[in-house]
Amino acid sequence: MKHIVRTLILLLTATTISAQVEIDGFVQSLYSGRTDKSNPTSTEYPASESRLQLRLEDIGDNGEMFARLDFLYDGADSSQYVFELREAYLKFRLGSNLDFKLGRQILTWGTGDLLFINDLFTKDYRSFFIGRDDQYLKAPQDAIRTEYYSPIGSFDFVWTPRFEGNRLPTGERLSYYNPSTGQIVGTGLGEQFLFDPIPPKAAFKNSEIAARFSRQLAGFNSSLYFYHGFYKNPLGARIVDSVPIPLYPRLNAYGFSLRGAVFSGVLWIEGGFFDSRDDRSGDNPLMPNSSIIGLIGFERQVATNLTANIQWQADAILDYDRYKTGQMQTSAFVRDEIRHLLTTRITKLLLDENLNLSSFLFYSPTDEDIYLRLSTSYKYSDEITIAAGGNIFDGNSQATEFGQFQKNDNLWTKATYNF
Amino acid sequence: MRLLKTILLAALFSLFLSGFAQGEDATEIMKKSHLAYYYAGDDGVAEVTMTLINKKGKERKKVFTMLRLDLEEGGRQMYYTYFRKPSDVSRTTFMVHKTPDGNDKRWIYIPSIDLIKQISADDKNSSFVGSDFSYEDVSGRHWSEDDHTIVGDTTYNDRAVYLIESIPKRKIKGIARKLSYIDKENFLPLMEEYFDKKGKMVRVFRADKIETIDGLLTISVRSIENLKKRTKTIVSFDSIEYNKGLTKDIFSERYLKNPPRKYLKK
Numbered sequence: 001m002k003h004i005v006r007t008l009i010l011l012l013t014a015t016t017i018s019a020q021v022e023i024d025g026f027v028q029s030l031y032s033g034r035t036d037k038s039n040p041t042s043t044e045y046p047a048s049e050s051r052l053q054l055r056l057e058d059i060g061d062n063g064e065m066f067a068r069l070d071f072l073y074d075g076a077d078s079s080q081y082v083f084e085l086r087e088a089y090l091k092f093r094l095g096s097n098l099d100f101k102l103g104r105q106i107l108t109w110g111t112g113d114l115l116f117i118n119d120l121f122t123k124d125y126r127s128f129f130i131g132r133d134d135q136y137l138k139a140p141q142d143a144i145r146t147e148y149y150s151p152i153g154s155f156d157f158v159w160t161p162r163f164e165g166n167r168l169p170t171g172e173r174l175s176y177y178n179p180s181t182g183q184i185v186g187t188g189l190g191e192q193f194l195f196d197p198i199p200p201k202a203a204f205k206n207s208e209i210a211a212r213f214s215r216q217l218a219g220f221n222s223s224l225y226f227y228h229g230f231y232k233n234p235l236g237a238r239i240v241d242s243v244p245i246p247l248y249p250r251l252n253a254y255g256f257s258l259r260g261a262v263f264s265g266v267l268w269i270e271g272g273f274f275d276s277r278d279d280r281s282g283d284n285p286l287m288p289n290s291s292i293i294g295l296i297g298f299e300r301q302v303a304t305n306l307t308a309n310i311q312w313q314a315d316a317i318l319d320y321d322r323y324k325t326g327q328m329q330t331s332a333f334v335r336d337e338i339r340h341l342l343t344t345r346i347t348k349l350l351l352d353e354n355l356n357l358s359s360f361l362f363y364s365p366t367d368e369d370i371y372l373r374l375s376t377s378y379k380y381s382d383e384i385t386i387a388a389g390g391n392i393f394d395g396n397s398q399a400t401e402f403g404q405f406q407k408n409d410n411l412w413t414k415a416t417y418n419f
Numbered sequence: 420m421r422l423l424k425t426i427l428l429a430a431l432f433s434l435f436l437s438g439f440a441q442g443e444d445a446t447e448i449m450k451k452s453h454l455a456y457y458y459a460g461d462d463g464v465a466e467v468t469m470t471l472i473n474k475k476g477k478e479r480k481k482v483f484t485m486l487r488l489d490l491e492e493g494g495r496q497m498y499y500t501y502f503r504k505p506s507d508v509s510r511t512t513f514m515v516h517k518t519p520d521g522n523d524k525r526w527i528y529i530p531s532i533d534l535i536k537q538i539s540a541d542d543k544n545s546s547f548v549g550s551d552f553s554y555e556d557v558s559g560r561h562w563s564e565d566d567h568t569i570v571g572d573t574t575y576n577d578r579a580v581y582l583i584e585s586i587p588k589r590k591i592k593g594i595a596r597k598l599s600y601i602d603k604e605n606f607l608p609l610m611e612e613y614f615d616k617k618g619k620m621v622r623v624f625r626a627d628k629i630e631t632i633d634g635l636l637t638i639s640v641r642s643i644e645n646l647k648k649r650t651k652t653i654v655s656f657d658s659i660e661y662n663k664g665l666t667k668d669i670f671s672e673r674y675l676k677n678p679p680r681k682y683l684k685k
Contacts, residue, residue, distance in 0.1 A: 300539040
């Protein structure tokens with residue numbers, strides 16, 4: 001706590017001295033309550049927090065810097081002060097074709113709307129499920145990003161020395177499916193259910209490389225992607241004292257995407273091949289098999305101030321027979337060979353775009369589960385926005401992607417003052 | 420006698436011809452007006468404050484920098500907008516590739532999630548950032564989309580103006596007719612009145628302040644009033660510069676993510 005206060009004071013002093021640094025940000029409170037009393041978490045509040053975000057920007061003649069700092073009082077579970085440096089990077093250009101962005105930054109690419117195939121940058125699903133702003137779905141990475149622009153296209157290259165997996169429900173505020181017990185668990189049932197995967201050792205060979213080549217092709221923005229690193233979710237395991245501990249298997253991914261304007265709307269197509277380097281033959285039941293994923297989506301304005309989109313994603317497990325044999329050996333859940341997922345987003349703006357009503361639905365006809373995100377936000381003034389919404393999960397099985405979160409349903413309210 | 424007849428015939432004939440000329444002149448005038456208003460110079464950089472006033476008189480301000488590049492006079496254009504205020508949208512960038520005879524292409528970049536999103540650009544009549552200005556008001560409606568006729572002339576704010584009536588060739592929701600007050604000398608639109616199919620005036624555009632900047636006549640303060648909703652939006656150019664030498668490459672995804680600092684005043 002003292003450490004954080006010291007940082008804040010140093011920061012404010014530094015910025016008042018350096019008058020050219022611009023500061024803006026927001027103060028926000030978020031409260032989220034669960035609606036299912038049987039949720040085996042340690043707290044009834046997936047979120048109960050107050051946050052101060054400060055954004056600092058300095059633009060020089062030869063480069064610029066940007067920092068985004070979050071000071072958070074998190075009262076949901078064990079109350080604590082949290083400081084997160086969400087972004088802190090410098091940008092500069094060499095010559096006229098080479099751009100650099102170095103430091104802690106948020107990275108996004110790919111074409112899907114909340115569906116990620118070639119975007120293998122760190123995500124924060126904990127924040128996503130509890131009502132935090134959309135920006136918190138993306139977690140920052142410390143990385144070196146360079147972009148080279150040439151007449152044939154642009155090359156985008158990201159090197160992340162230290163891998164960080166996606167932030168997933170750990171059981172304290174959000175429950176999850178435990179394959180060992182075959183049930184939905186949380187820390188409310190005991191500390192042993194704290195989800196704690198083993199990260200790869202901090203070593204040069206464990207760094208991540210992500211690359212993209214883009215160009216315009218017949219009016220479509222077209223890209224090719226490559227990734228070398230690890231699965232961002234801990235889909236693998238290692239047996240330690242007869243207990244499987246989750247870990248992040250090694251991964252190479254190759255993909256493509258197309259996006260362009262058609263039929264008065266926007267169409268996108270994306271595909272990827274996931275090469276599971278720790279189990280190329282598909283024999284190891286503790287490691288994921290390689291897979292192929294494809295996605296197609298379309299968005300258009302359907303009426304005044306009403307926009308809607310739909311997406312269809314299909315994900316196929318390769319060497320499915322070996323996967324099935326492996327799962328049945330341990331009486332674990334067996335997923336369908338191809339998982340289909342449909343999504344739709346509907347956004348309506350009212351009152352001169354000050355009132356925003358939005359819904360996003362994920363529905364898997366093969367897994368038989370859904371996840372519905374609802375949100376209403378009202379911009380009362382240039383500074384003040386109030387919002388409310390909910391996250392609803394449901395499924396026939398406790399082991400599927402969304403079905404496992406069926407006890408995590410929550411409703412939330414949020415107020416923000418922007419300055 | 421024959422001379423008199425000839426003169427009479429000539430007079431009648433020229434009157435007849437001028438009737439035709441009236442129709443042509445109207446479209447020519449609207450074309451000149453469109454070019455004077457939307458295509459001044461080859462490019463432009465403007466610092467803009469947009470004030471939205473709701474029916475209770477409550478004000479909201481949006482501050483942004485807008486870059487424009489003409490690819491063809493009266494034809495394709497590119498727009499780039501860098502939002503500064505309010506702070507929750509600051510640093511957001513927005514880009515339009517305008518094609519008069521087709522659908523525009525639009526993109527938005529949201530820095531907090533490093534996301535470039537291409538947005539569907541079907542409706543040119545939808546509101547620009549929630550204001551009373553539509554995309555069409557901001558980037559222009561091609562003169563060939565309406566049938567124009569000169570219905571008279573008058574003075575407006577001590578300026579001699581043509582009164583031109585425009586009827587859309589293809590139906591527009593809520594607007595049946597527009598009456599434009601076009602300055603006879605410089606062809607700028609000083610006022611435009613929009614009427615619905617019942618003949619009721621539903622919105623008004625006004626050129627509130629005109630200045631000469633870089634040798635080009637500019638409407639530096641303009642407003643649109645929505646008479647049905649009783650709201651008003653005032654757009655004021657805090658500064659504007661022409662012919663800065665903007666290039667096509669600025670209007671690309673690269674610059675959506677990396678705003679061209681050279682042209683953005685601090």
